Amino acid sequence: MIYTVTLNPSIDYLVRVDNFKLGETNRAVDQYIVPGGKGINVSKVLDSFGIPTKLFGFTAGFTGTFIETELRQQGLDTAFVPVKGTTRINVKLKTESETEVNGMSPDISEADVESLQQQIASLASGDTLVLSGSLPGTLPPDAYYKLAAEAKANGVRTVVDTSGEPLRLALQAEPFLIKPNIAELEGLYNERAETIEEVIMLAEKAVQDGAENVLVSRGGQPALLVTADAVLTATIPNGTVKNSVGAGDSMVAGFLYSYEQHQDIEKALQYSTAFGSATAFSQNFVTRESMEQLLPEIQVTHFKKGEKT
């Protein structure tokens, strides 16, 4: 069974404004109000591909109630720990470009964390635990490390999709998969990666530091999968980006969807990329139809030094 953890969920307010003017009253021409947060998005995508998951995390206040109610109505199995305060609202403003304002998390107490730890303690060998998104401000940076290490000690496969210090520390728990985008990978080692060789070098550092599979997304540029034995690249299909919110989460979902069936990292990279781009090219999330359309366009190859991608 796959379990996702969203410590810092959100209501995503996606709003489109034509001719946006800073400092003036702008009127929306389109809007969506949906449960968000990276782990929740992974669960939504997997569920739509027939893979059931259980959703852990913290929810608070009327926004938390909205998230829980919506997800349950969609048939998702939520088991959020209720906490004090109000779950955040994240604004995703679509103008000529995409601008995001992610809200502030409620405070999480030690007792809240213990409740979550108890839930995670029930996972066992054969289970997968996906830890995704930012940490609430009151949690220490090693929060993901601790949860991942506990799960791993029980034979659970762990996935960590976060950034900065929480990601750096989580590597010590030897996660099965991490999915940094290029900025997150650079941030991990405080180094710029302008050439493909530099990107690979940083991803290889993350492997040395503990990650089994490092899936690097680079927006419209080829994605990479780096392990101790292989460096793979995947071409990115051409298309018009409609909404990239959740494209990275769709990649995580696609990787797991494929890997659970085939245990083949080349296929997992191909599916992962198809899931990511299918989400980027749609207003909502990837569907089976949109994914299957893109899949044959994506070529996965073993990277050879000197190659341009």
Ligand SMILES: Nc1ncnc2c1ncn2[C@@H]1O[C@H](COP(=O)(O)OP(=O)(O)OP(=O)(O)O)[C@@H](O)[C@H]1O
């Ligand atoms: N311009 C694009 N053309 C095609 N596919 C894209 C484009 N931008 C993003 N994607 C798809 O989305 C995936 C994830 O993109 P990105 O590297 O921006 O991840 P991310 O920053 O984690 O995403 P997000 O946080 O917005 O969910 C890419 O690997 C690709 O499959």
Ligand SMILES: O=P(O)(O)OC[C@@]1(O)O[C@H](CO)[C@@H](O)[C@@H]1O
């Ligand atoms: O602030 P975080 O936790 O880093 O990211 C949260 C978030 O931007 O990520 C998802 C898309 O990946 C959105 O649903 C959500 O609003």
